[in-house]
Amino acid sequence: MRQRSHNGLVILAAALSAAVVLGCWPAAAEPIATHPFSEALVTNQTGDSLSIVSLADMKSVAEIAISGNPAGIAMSPDRKYAFITSPESKELVVFDADTRQVAKRFNVGEGPLGVAAHPSNGLVYVADWYVHKISVVDPLAGKVVAQIAVGDSPSGLAVTPDGKSLLSADRDSDAVSIIDTATNARVKSIPVGKRPFGITIDAEGRRAYTANVASDDVSIIDIATGTVVGTVPVGHRPYAVALARGRAFVTNQYGSSLSVFDLDSLAPVKTIEIGDHPEGIMADATGANVYVACWFDNVLMRIDTDKLTVTGEAAVGDGPRAFGLFLR
Amino acid sequence: MVKAVALALATLALFPTFASAHGPSRQKVTETVEINAPADKVWGVIGNFQDMSWHPAVAKTEGTGGNDANATRTLTLTSGGTIDEKLISNDPAKKIYKYEITKVDPKVLPVNNYSSNISVKGEGDKSTVEWKGAFYRGFMNNDPPPELNDEAAKKAVQGVYRSGLDALKKKLETGG
Numbered sequence: 001m002r003q004r005s006h007n008g009l010v011i012l013a014a015a016l017s018a019a020v021v022l023g024c025w026p027a028a029a030e031p032i033a034t035h036p037f038s039e040a041l042v043t044n045q046t047g048d049s050l051s052i053v054s055l056a057d058m059k060s061v062a063e064i065a066i067s068g069n070p071a072g073i074a075m076s077p078d079r080k081y082a083f084i085t086s087p088e089s090k091e092l093v094v095f096d097a098d099t100r101q102v103a104k105r106f107n108v109g110e111g112p113l114g115v116a117a118h119p120s121n122g123l124v125y126v127a128d129w130y131v132h133k134i135s136v137v138d139p140l141a142g143k144v145v146a147q148i149a150v151g152d153s154p155s156g157l158a159v160t161p162d163g164k165s166l167l168s169a170d171r172d173s174d175a176v177s178i179i180d181t182a183t184n185a186r187v188k189s190i191p192v193g194k195r196p197f198g199i200t201i202d203a204e205g206r207r208a209y210t211a212n213v214a215s216d217d218v219s220i221i222d223i224a225t226g227t228v229v230g231t232v233p234v235g236h237r238p239y240a241v242a243l244a245r246g247r248a249f250v251t252n253q254y255g256s257s258l259s260v261f262d263l264d265s266l267a268p269v270k271t272i273e274i275g276d277h278p279e280g281i282m283a284d285a286t287g288a289n290v291y292v293a294c295w296f297d298n299v300l301m302r303i304d305t306d307k308l309t310v311t312g313e314a315a316v317g318d319g320p321r322a323f324g325l326f327l328r
Numbered sequence: 329m330v331k332a333v334a335l336a337l338a339t340l341a342l343f344p345t346f347a348s349a350h351g352p353s354r355q356k357v358t359e360t361v362e363i364n365a366p367a368d369k370v371w372g373v374i375g376n377f378q379d380m381s382w383h384p385a386v387a388k389t390e391g392t393g394g395n396d397a398n399a400t401r402t403l404t405l406t407s408g409g410t411i412d413e414k415l416i417s418n419d420p421a422k423k424i425y426k427y428e429i430t431k432v433d434p435k436v437l438p439v440n441n442y443s444s445n446i447s448v449k450g451e452g453d454k455s456t457v458e459w460k461g462a463f464y465r466g467f468m469n470n471d472p473p474p475e476l477n478d479e480a481a482k483k484a485v486q487g488v489y490r491s492g493l494d495a496l497k498k499k500l501e502t503g504g
Binding site: 046 | 353
């Protein structure tokens with residue numbers, strides 16, 4: 001039995017490498033990085049900069065000036081580039097994370113905020129707060145190639161791991177849009193809690209979680225059916241959600257805390273007191289830690305997901321938001 | 329008149345949630361004061377959410393719910409304007425309370441989505457009071473007029489905190 005499964009893996013691996021050699025898979029040039037995260041790239045909105053934090057020792061190793069009040073962030077699948085929104089200058093900044101230099105920046109509308117990168121087609125999606133559309137961007141060409149009308153003031157964006165669907169938290173419509181990335185058609189709008197802001201999809205692409213700023217709860221969406229399957233009360237003014245080891249970790253801006261709940265039972269596990277105005281949050285690849293940008297206190301905090309305690313912090317620039325996927 | 333109403337309606341349609349929108353960058357202000365008085369005594373003056381009389385710009389505090397979470401108060405200012413506020417949390421053991429503004433005219437204080445906390449830390453006969461605020465500017469769309477931009481919002485909040493903390497120090501140190 002063991003032998004057979006081993007053979008099966010070998011055959012699968014051989015088939016995959018043949019496909020790569022033939023150039024038919026993956027579709028885009030960017031391979032998906034699999035090594036553990038080593039850095040956090042933290043957007044400092046009031047400080048007009050990007051802090052780079054070494055995760056091994058929780059130390060800021062660089063702070064790079066980026067004008068336009070940077071807020072949202074996403075990574076290319078190979079983690080070479082970070083895509084950063086600068087709402088005040090209405091630009092998308094393409095940051096080369098290997099050389100730590102801005103590669104390109106260009107206008108993407110009126111109020112760019114949330115941003116997400118597709119896992120294989122090379123495109124980046126940017127939510128526009130003021131014109132209620134998502135811009136589909138070719139980041140290396142530096143241009144908007146299409147726009148998708150969604151609900152009012154789209155905020156957080158996330159793409160399913162298979163790349164088929166883009167989800168948009170349409171904050172002022174109290175709803176989530178599901179978009180077919182093959183056609184850029186908005187196929188569904190799902191009512192959720194009040195003022196959904198951050199949105200996170202699980203690794204299986206099965207469920208999405210929105211942090212609802214005005215109703216102090218998290219809506220859980222079954223993506224295949226496009227329905228809300230659960231609503232979980234959290235702390236005051238939730239901002240974003242990270243998933244690790246069967247639990248959700250939710251930043252509560254006014255609560256200065258993380259709400260932790262179980263993903264199966266949806267029962268509360270713990271409320272962890274952390275820095276003031278916690279915002280962007282992301283789990284590392286193993287799920288052993290989550291990292292949280294605390295906007296008021298100008299720190300990035302590390303929280304152990306088993307002990308449920310703060311185990312480290314790094315000073316960053318002024319007003320860190322890290323809204324999106326900021327580890328690489 | 330009809331034209332003005334139509335314009336106002338058109339503006340509302342363009343920006344359906346003007347009051348609760350979140351587009352520009354949030355600003356922050358922190359002000360502190362050191363006071364020659366023990367922390368318990370300082371907290372005794374500022375720790376009651378229903379009594380803001382220690383601030384020289386506040387003429388009257390009226391509210392409900394005491395010092396429990398979700399308590400409310402309306403501050404009537406000496407200038408005549410009012411500010412409605414709600415208590416988010418209160419921790420007398422740590423000497424900190426957090427609150428938010430639920431309603432204010434931008435002409436009174438040019439901010440949106442304002443939240444704040446005030447705390448006291450003591451060491452012997454000395455204390456440090458810290459007052460922190462997080463808020464958006466008075467004008468929530470692109471290209472604000474100067475009286476409703478980020479700088480105007482920060483300056484106004486700094487003014488409130490500074491005048492309050494300086495008056496608090498004077499009151500506690502001189503007994504006045």
